[in-house]
Each structure stands twice: as structure tokens, then as C-alpha cells.
Amino acid sequence: MSMNTFGHLFRVTTWGESHGPALGATVDGCPPGVPVDAAAIQRWLDKRRPGQSKHTTQRREPDAVEILSGTFEGRSTGTPIQLLIRNTDQRSKDYGDIAQKFRPGHADITYWRKYGIRDHRGGGRSSARETAARVAAGGVARAALTALAPDLTITGYMTAMGPLDIDRARFDWDEIGRNDFWCPDPVAAERFADHLDWLRKDDHNSVGAVVECTARGVPPGLGAPIYAKLDTDLAAAMMSINAVKGVEVGEGMAAARLTGRDNADEIAMGPDGPVYSSNHAGGILGGISTGQDVVVRFAVKPTSSILSERRTITKDGQDATLVTKGRHDPCVGIRAVPVAEAMMACVILDHLLLDRGQTGGARGAIG
Numbered sequence: 001m002s003m004n005t006f007g008h009l010f011r012v013t014t015w016g017e018s019h020g021p022a023l024g025a026t027v028d029g030c031p032p033g034v035p036v037d038a039a040a041i042q043r044w045l046d047k048r049r050p051g052q053s054k055h056t057t058q059r060r061e062p063d064a065v066e067i068l069s070g071t072f073e074g075r076s077t078g079t080p081i082q083l084l085i086r087n088t089d090q091r092s093k094d095y096g097d098i099a100q101k102f103r104p105g106h107a108d109i110t111y112w113r114k115y116g117i118r119d120h121r122g123g124g125r126s127s128a129r130e131t132a133a134r135v136a137a138g139g140v141a142r143a144a145l146t147a148l149a150p151d152l153t154i155t156g157y158m159t160a161m162g163p164l165d166i167d168r169a170r171f172d173w174d175e176i177g178r179n180d181f182w183c184p185d186p187v188a189a190e191r192f193a194d195h196l197d198w199l200r201k202d203d204h205n206s207v208g209a210v211v212e213c214t215a216r217g218v219p220p221g222l223g224a225p226i227y228a229k230l231d232t233d234l235a236a237a238m239m240s241i242n243a244v245k246g247v248e249v250g251e252g253m254a255a256a257r258l259t260g261r262d263n264a265d266e267i268a269m270g271p272d273g274p275v276y277s278s279n280h281a282g283g284i285l286g287g288i289s290t291g292q293d294v295v296v297r298f299a300v301k302p303t304s305s306i307l308s309e310r311r312t313i314t315k316d317g318q319d320a321t322l323v324t325k326g327r328h329d330p331c332v333g334i335r336a337v338p339v340a341e342a343m344m345a346c347v348i349l350d351h352l353l354l355d356r357g358q359t360g361g362a363r364g365a366i367g
Contacts (some may be wrong), residue, residue, distance in 0.1 A: 001141050002048060002125075002278060006206050006236075006240070006346070006352075007029070007238065007346060007347075007350045008228070008350050008354055009029045009350055009353040009357065010027075010028075010029040010030065010141065010144075010346060010349050010353055011027070011028045011029050012025055012026070012027055012028075012134070012137040012346055013025065013028075014133040014134060014137070014192075014237055015133070015231075015262070016130070016133065017089075017119055017121075017123075017124040017125055017127070017129075017130075018087070018119075018123055018124060018127030018129040018130070019119070020087060021086065021087060022084055022086045022087055023085055023087065023130060023132060024082065024083045024084040024085055024127065024136070024206075025082075025083045025133040025136055025137040026078065026080050026081070026082050026083075026136070027070070027081040027082075027083065027137050027140045027141075028080045028081075029350075029353065030070070030076045030078070030081055030140055030141075031048060031076065031078065031144055031147075031148070031353070032075070032076055032077055032078035033075050033076065033145050033147075034075060034076040034140075034144045034147050035074060035075055035143060035146075035147070035281040036066075036067070036070075036071050036074070036075065036081065036140055036143050037067070037071070037074050038065050038066065038067050040139060040142075040143055041065050041067075041083070041136050041139030041140065041143075042063075042064065042065055042139075043139070044135050044138060044139045044142065044338060044341070045063045045064075045065055045085070045132065045135050045136060045139070046063070046135075046344065047133065047135075047337070047338035047341075048132060048135045048335050048338040048339060049055070049062070049063045050137050053216060056256070061217045062088065063085055063132055063304070064085070064086070064289040065083055065084070065085055065136050065139075066083070066084040066085075066086075067081065067083060067084075068082040068083070068084055069080070069081060069082040069084070070251055070287050071167070076140075076143075076144075076231065080213035080361075081140055083122045083133065083136040083137065083140075085136060087129075087134050087202065089311075090149050092167070094138060095322075097322065098120050098322065098324070099120045100314050100316075101312055101313070101314050101315075101320050101322050101363050102312050102313060102314075102315075103304060103305065103310075103312065103324055104304060104310045104311070104312050104322070105205055105301075105304025106123060106126070106304050106305070107123065107126035108120070108123070111124070111126060112315065121240065126242065127242070128242040128243065128329070128332060128335070130242070131241065131242060131335075131336075131339040131342075133339055134241075134339055134346075135339060135342045136345060137342065137346060138338075138341065138342020138343065138344075138345045138346055139283050139342070141342070141346045141348075141349040142154070142345045142347035145345060145348065145349050145352070148352060149217065149218075149219060149351075149352060151217035151218070152215060152217040152218060152219075152348070153212065153215070153216045153217055154214070154215045154216075154341050154345055154348075155173065155176060155214055155216075155341070155342050156182060156211060156212070156213040156214075156337040156338065156340040156344075157176045157182045157183060157184050157211070157212055157288055157337060158181050158182055158183050158192070158209055158210065158211055158212075158214075158333055158334065158337060159183075159184075159210045159211070159212045159297070160207045160209060160210035161181070161192045161195060161207055161331060161333065161356050162195060162207040162209070162212075163197070164188060164192060164195055166184060166185035166188040166192050167185055167187065167188065168182060168185075170184075170185045170186070170187060170188075171184045171185060172184050172185070172186070175189075179193075180334065181193070181334055182192065182334070182337040189301060196330055198232070199330055200330045204306060204307040204308050205302075205306055206302040206303035206305075206306050206329075206330045206331065206332075207302050207305075207330065207331050207334075208299065208300055208301050208302045208329055208331070208333065209299075209300045209332070209333025209334070209336070210297060210298070210299055211297070211300060211336050211337055211340050212217070212295065212296070212297040213238075213295075213296050213297075213337075213340040213341060213344050214293050214296075215283075215293065215294040215344055215348055216293050218283060218289050218291065218292075218294045218348060218350075218363070219291065220287065220288075220289055220290055220291035221288060221289060221355055221359070221363055222288065222289040222348065222351040222352060222354075222355050223284065223287045223288040223289055223351055223355075224287055224288065224354075225286050225287050226287070228287070228295070228351075228354065229284075229286075229287025229288075230284050230287055230288065230289055230347070230348075230351055231249045231287060231296075232283045232287065232349070233284070233347045233350070234249065234294070234296050234343075234344065234347050235247045235249065235296075236245075237343040237344070237346065237347050238296055238298045238340060238343060239298070240343075241298070241300075241336060241339050241340065241343065242332070243301050243332045243336070244298045244299065244300055244301075244336070245299050245300070245301050246298060246299040247296065247297070247298045247299075248282075248283045248297045248298070249262065249281075249282040249284060249295065249296055249297075250279065250280055250282020250283070250284070250295055251280040251281075251282065252282075252297060254330055255280060258280070258338050262280075263280050264280075265277060265278045265279060265280055265281055265292075266278070267358065269366070269367060272307075273291070273366060273367070274291070274366060276290065276292055279292045279295065280324070282294060282295040282296065283295060286310060289351075294344075294348070296340070296344065298340070299335040300331075300336050301332075302331075302332075303329050303330060303331070303332050304324070305324035306324060307324070308323065309321050309323050310322055310323075310324075326355065
């Protein structure tokens with residue numbers, strides 16, 4: 001099995017290849033009666049769409065979504081929703097040189113060793129183009145969350161690019177949509193741009209990034225103590241995104257450097273229920289949401305397709321060199337931001353439905 005499906009009650013199956021005729025997603029488990037139309041989903045796909053700035057791949061894809069099933073008169077019917085996104089700007093000839101060679105840092109060699117066959121045109125299923133289907137599915141999840149948890153908002157943003165970090169003292173939620181990097185710090189966004197211009201034009205290189213995603217207004221009680229922890233599923237969802245090599249929740253790895261006194265989020269009683277002095281836990285304790293912001297962060301490796309000669313081997317085991325041609329993102333982290341939001345939406349909706357099924361929304365009283 002190739003394991004192309006994720007989720008428990010809200011289940012998403014993606015399909016298609018980078019240079020095939022189309023790709024898409026089958027979404028099963030969306031509650032009936034949710035307002036869903038192509039325009040609402042397109043809003044999120046447009047955030048991820050390639051070719052929108054000089055800092056991303058220049059592949060020109062409209063990423064126009066078509067809804068083939070599962071809705072009637074603009075609302076979900078409770079049956080599977082089939083989403084289709086046609087590929088229109090493939091340049092398969094750009095990949096002729098790698099038909100017999102393995103690109104260093106790519107999944108070419110592992111796909112070949114596992115399946116004995118691979119689609120060398122843009123990487124097939126291993127291409128980041130697959131994430132367009134996830135963003136479309138995330139649009140359905142967001143529509144359902146709007147109906148079930150209207151106060152919940154999900155926002156992704158970049159916090160680092162290579163050696164450059166944001167200054168959290170300048171963090172501005174409104175700034176995120178104003179620059180090409182979904183960056184909450186306007187000063188850092190300018191530095192990101194200068195650094196990426198140099199890498200792209202002068203160094204013929206790429207760079208990694210750190211993406212953070214925050215869900216605000218998450219109700220308490222989502223998740224389970226052991227095998228269905230909210231953070232377990234969030235970590236798996238984010239790690240499944242192409243090029244992601246590490247995931248943190250809340251304080252993450254930095255928690256190892258704190259003491260128990262510093263790390264534990266103290267609790268007090270507020271006018272509307274418990275309030276916390278801090279959020280080192282990232283909104284999740286014991287696998288269950290606290291009602292605070294859920295904060296997930298991940299590291300994206302540098303794009304492996306670069307215009308610098310690299311050593312590799314051929315399928316018949318001969319030494320070779322390779323310069324990867326084609327149109328590639330110099331920093332995958334930029335377009336990973338809307339993908340992170342989509343995966344967050346899918347997981348939170350899944351857990352909201354699981355909780356309704358198990359507890360009916362019942363909660364332990366405090367006060």
C-alpha cells in the first residue's frame with residue numbers, strides 16, 4: 001500500500017502527479033449542509049499558487065479547482081467530495097537529463113529502490129505539486145470549521161529563512177499577508193528578500209526555512225491521552241509535507257533547556273474559565289487541547305534542485321554529475337505556509353468530529 005489517505009473521521013485521499021494531466025483529492029466525512037463552493041476553496045489555493053513572485057517557482061499554474069461530487073446547491077451532502085485540479089504548464093522536457101540519473105537530496109533513488117519504477121518528470125508523487133490537493137481539501141475543512149467552530153482561525157507564517165530569524169518583538173499579525181514570505185516581521189521580510197535574491201541570482205543555490213502555524217480559538221478537549229493525541233496527529237500531518245525534516249509543538253526542542261518551574265504554564269481562574277500565564281505547551285497537554293492557541297512549527301530543508309553541479313550516480317551504477325534544470329522554488333518554505341494551514345485545518349476538524357462522536361461535547365465543570 002502507498003498510504004495516500006490520512007484522517008480518522010474526516011478523511012483525505014490525494015492522487016495525481018506533478019506532470020500528469022491532473023491531481024486532486026477525495027474528501028470523505030465532511031458533515032452535510034456545510035456551505036462549500038469552488039470560489040471558497042480557490043481562495044486558499046491562490047495563496048499556494050506558483051509563479052506569483054520572483055521568489056517562487058515560475059511554473060504558471062492557475063490551480064483552478066473543480067468540484068465533481070459531494071455538493072448540491074452549494075452545500076455538502078455528506079457524501080465524498082471529489083476535487084480536481086488540472087495541470088496546464090508542465091515542461092517535462094526539462095527533466096530529460098535525470099531519466100537515468102538520481103538527483104541528490106530528492107526521493108528519486110528511494111522511489112526507484114522501493115518500486116523499481118519512477119516518474120522522473122518533476123518527481124511524480126514526491127513533487128511539492130501534490131500539496132495543491134491538500135490545500136483544496138483544507139478549504140473544505142475550513143468551511144466545515146467555520147460552521148462548527150466559528151471563532152477558530154488558522155494562520156501560518158515564516159519565522160526563519162536560513163540564518164535569518166524574525167524579531168518576535170515586531171510580530172504583527174496584519175503584516176503576514178503584506179509580503180511575499182508570509183512573514184509577521186516587516187524588517188525580517190526585507191532581509192529574507194535580499195538573501196533569497198543573492199542565493200537565486202549569484203550563488204545558484206537554495207535555502208531552508210522555519211514555518212509556524214497557529215490555530216486560535218481551538219475549543220478545549222480535542223484529542224485523546226494516548227494513541228490519538230492532537231499533537232501526535234498534527235506532528236504526523238506536518239511531517240508528511242514535502243521537504244519537512246522536523247516538527248515542534250509549543251516550546252518544542254527548546255523545552256529541553258528549561259526547568260519545570262519555567263516550562264509549566266501556571267493556571268488561574270478568569271471570569272470565563274481557566275486562564276494560563278504562558279503557553280509553553282503550545283495549547284496541548286496530555287494530547288488534549290487546553291483552549292489556548294495551538295502552535296506548531298516545522299523546519300523545511302533547502303530545495304535540492306539547484307543550478308550547481310552535484311555528484312550522483314546513474315541507474316546502472318555509474319558515477320555522474322548533474323545540474324538540475326527546470327523551474328524550482330529557491331525556498332520551499334514560502335509556499336509551505338498555506339499547506340501548513342490546510343493540514344492544521346484537516347486535523348483539527350477531524351478531532352472536533354471525533355470528540356463530538358465520543359463525548360457529545362460534554363466537558364468537566366470548573367468553578
